Each structure stands twice: as structure tokens, then as C-alpha cells.
Amino acid sequence: MKYYNSSTLIYLNGKFVKAAEAKTDLYGQSLHYGLAAFEGIRAYKTHNATRVFKIKEHYKRLQRSCELLNIPFPWDINELIKQTYRLLELNNLKDAYIRPLVYSEPNMSLVAPQAVSIMICAWEWASYLGDKQLKVCVSPFQRPNPKSTFVEAKISGHYVNSILASTDAKQKGFDEALLLDMDENVAEAPGANIFIEKNGKLYTPSLGNILAGITRATVIELCHVLDIEVIEKPISVAELKSADGAFFCGTAAEIVGIHTIDDVVYRQRWSDSIGATMQRAYKNLVLEKVNYEVII
Template identity: 70%
Template sequence: MNYYNSNTIIYLDGKFDKAINSSTDLYGQSLHYGYAAFEGIRAYKTHNGNRIFKAAAHFHRLERSCQLANIPFPWDKQELIAATYKLLQLNKLKDAYIRPLVFCHPNMKLNEPSGVSILICAWEWEAYSGSKLLNLGISKYERPNPKSVPMEAKLSGSYVNSILATTAAKALGFDEALLLDMNGFVAEASGANIFIEKDGKLFTPKTGNILPGITRTTVKELCHVLDIECIEKEITVAELKNADSAFLCGTATEIAGVAAIDDVVFRPLWRESIGYTIQRAYKNLVLEKVNYEVII
């Protein structure tokens, strides 16, 4: 995938410039240690114009991630949102994936940053997992102990764990990895949260050992609107494999149904699952095809 070309514009520290004209220092803490915070945001072409879905929530989490990692965040979030809309306009993007990144200036020491910069870039991107049902493999890699890194922070270095898990899963023929926590309970996929359906109810891992995703929150809000019972709890592997259906959710993934986990195939048709109902409701929500102001 080509993320940029000779005409692509990025936003860097308050200025718009061509991506090919931009550079970064090779001695930054972010490059050497993964000491950075980022977000993944989606923009959609709707009948009301180009809309960034839950922009405020994403930039709030970016600020919170920085706070949790002792990374300065000296920017006004509303100004960043406005800059993001202008960035989409300059690049003539409608349906797009947006990546804000807060990265640290040169400093080879293991202490607080000497300074920070913010980058916002965007590109066309379909749903990360496509439209097919996914085959998941339970990974040999675990989610990090929350005492080692703040799990609610979206930090660059934390995603080495995701890359290792995804690479190993694909080598075994799976579409995606599903990671457990340090206690052996279901945590999340490499870049998405998971919900399972059982006896007409939805269940999702409780917070503490997972990234509490913004799409995950949106699914819970949709459940409230649609009168679907949704329960947060510790989920065992046995409960997972005995579920009626399952789906992943995330900004890039959106809502992606699960066909199988390891050697266990979910028998009910996806179109008959609660996940399919949520998938349709989510798409209507982001495209503003229905009146869900209570959620937005």
C-alpha cells in the first residue's frame, strides 16, 4: 500500500507541507525506544459532508496516552481537529484513515522527553480486515502485564507485541491473532477488541488488561440503543470456544465477524448473529444514515 505520493500533504507542528519534504531526527526517543503516542481515526463521506467519527474522543485519548506516559501534550485539541479536517480537504480525501502521532525529540537517555512534535497524516484505507469472516488463532504471546505499561494508553512501543502476535498467527494460516492476558483470560486481538455472543447476550473482556477502544465503547452504546444486554467480565478460553458467535471491533477493523477460533467453527450463520446487527448499526451510525445523536 502506498501511504503517500509526491503530492501528499501532512500536518507537522502547526504547518502543512508535502510529505516528501519532511524529515525527522535519527536520534529521537520515539525511533530508538518506541516512546510515542498515536491514534487511529476514520473519516467517512456522509450525506452531511465529510465527517471524522468521534474526533474529540480520539484526540482526548491521545492526550490521555501522553499523560500516562509522561509525554508533554502542549496542543489545543479543537485546533488539532480543525487541522485534521483541513488536511483531509488539502488531500481531497473523503473516506480516509487518519494517524496523529506525538513523537519525542533527540534524547538517548531513558527519561522524560526533551521536546515533542505532532504529526497528522491521512490516506485512503478500506476496513483493515476486509469484509470476510476471520479465522483467529490464540497466540502464544500474551498482552503485557498492566503493571509494566499502562494498557489504556495507545503507545507505539506497545505494538511490538501486536506485530509479533500477528506475524506468528499469519505464519500458521490464521487471519488474526487473539491474545490472552497474564492470567489466561481472553484479552483482545492484536489491534481490536472482541465481543462474544451467548444465549442472546453479548460479553466482552473487562478493562484492566486491554485497550478500552473507542469502537468498543460505541458498540456498548449501540447495545443500549438496541436493547441488547452487554456484560463485561473475565472470559475463559472455554467460554470463548463455546460461544454462539464472535466479532472484533476497532477503528480500522470496524466490525468484523469471526468464523472460527483455532479449530472451533462457529456454526450459526453470521447474518443471524447479534454481531451482524451491530455491524449494520455501526455502519449506519458512521455514515449518519440513522438518527443516533444520543451516541454521537
């Protein structure tokens, strides 16, 4: 996939520059050690105009990730929001995926950087996992132990774990992986959270060993609005495989149903599932077809 062309602009340290001409230093911790923080954000073309969904929540999480890593965050969030909308305008993007990245200036030591840069880019990107139900396998890779890192931070280096799991799944003929945590309970996909459905209720792994996804939080909010019971708890592999259905959710993935886990086929029709209801409700929300945001 081509993410930019000769005329594409990115936002880099307060200026808009051509992506093809932007440069970075080769002696930074971000390149060598994965010490960087980023976000994935989506803009949607609505009947009101182009809207970036929950943009403030994303930038607040970016700031929090930096704080956890002891990375300076000298930017005003409202200004970053303003420049993000300007970036979309300059690149004539209506529906887009937006990637802010905070990375370190030259520093080859193993202590937190004193100087950082921020880059914001955007491109057109369809739903990351497609729009068909997925064949998923339980991955041999686990999510990092929360005592080894800050699992709640969106850190670039964490995604080596995601790449390993996703690549392994695809090499085995699956669409995506599902990782367990250190206790062998269900954690999340390489780039999405998971919900399972059982007897008319939704269940999702508790926070602590997973990324606190903004889409995950939105699904929980929608459940409250729609009077659907949702329970956060540790979920075993046995519970996962005996569920009526399941789905992934994330900014890039949006909401996508799961058809199989390993050799287990979910018998419930996707169209009859709570997941399908959440998929429709989420799409209506981000496109501002129904103003759930007044409530949530």
C-alpha cells in the first residue's frame, strides 16, 4: 500500500512539509529501541462535514503514554487538534486514518530522552481487518507482562509482539491472531480489543493486561445506551470457545465479527448477534447518523 505521494503533506514539529522530503535522525531511541508513542485516529465524512472521532481522547492518551514513558510532551492538545484538521484539509482527505507519533531526538543511551519531535500523517485506509467475519487462532505469543512495561500505553516497541502474532497467524492460514495474557486468559488481538457474547450479554477482558482501547470504551458506552449488559472480567480460552459469538473492535479495525476460533465455529448468525448491533450502532455514531454522543 502506498501511504503518500509527491504532494502529500505531513505535520512535523509545527510545520507542514512534504512527506517525501521529511527526514529523521538515525541515532534516536525510537528507531533503535522502539521508544516512541503513537495514536491511531479516524476521520469520517459525515453529513455535517469531516469529523475526527474522539480526537481529544486520542491525544489525551498520547499525552498519557508519553508521561508513563517519561517522554516530554510540550504540546497543547487543542493546538494539535486544530493542526490535525488542517492536515486533512491540505491533503483533501475526508475519510482518513490519522497517525500522530512522538519520537526521540538523537539519544543512544537507555534513559528517557530530553528532546522529542512530533509527526502527524494521514492517509485513506479501509477497515484494517476488512468487513467479513474472521478466522482467528489463539496465538502462541502472549501479551507482555504488565510488570515488564506499561501495557496501557500505546508504545511503538509493543508492536513487535503484535507483528509476531499476526504474521504467525497469517502463515497458518488465519485472518488474525488472538493473544492471551500471562495468566493464560484472553487478552486482545494484535491491534484490537475483543468482546464475546453469551446468553444475551457481552463480556470483555478486564483492564490491567490489555490496552485500554478507545473503541472498546465506546462499545461499553453504547451498551449502556442500548441497555445491553456488558461485563469486564478475566475470560478463559474455554469461555471464549463456548461463547455464542465474538468480535474485535479498534480504531483501525472498527467492529468486525469473528467466525471461528481455532477449530471452533460460532454457530450464531452474525446478523442475529449483539456484535452486529454494535457494528451498526458504532457506524451510525461515527457518521453522526444517530447522535448517541449526546448521551455518551
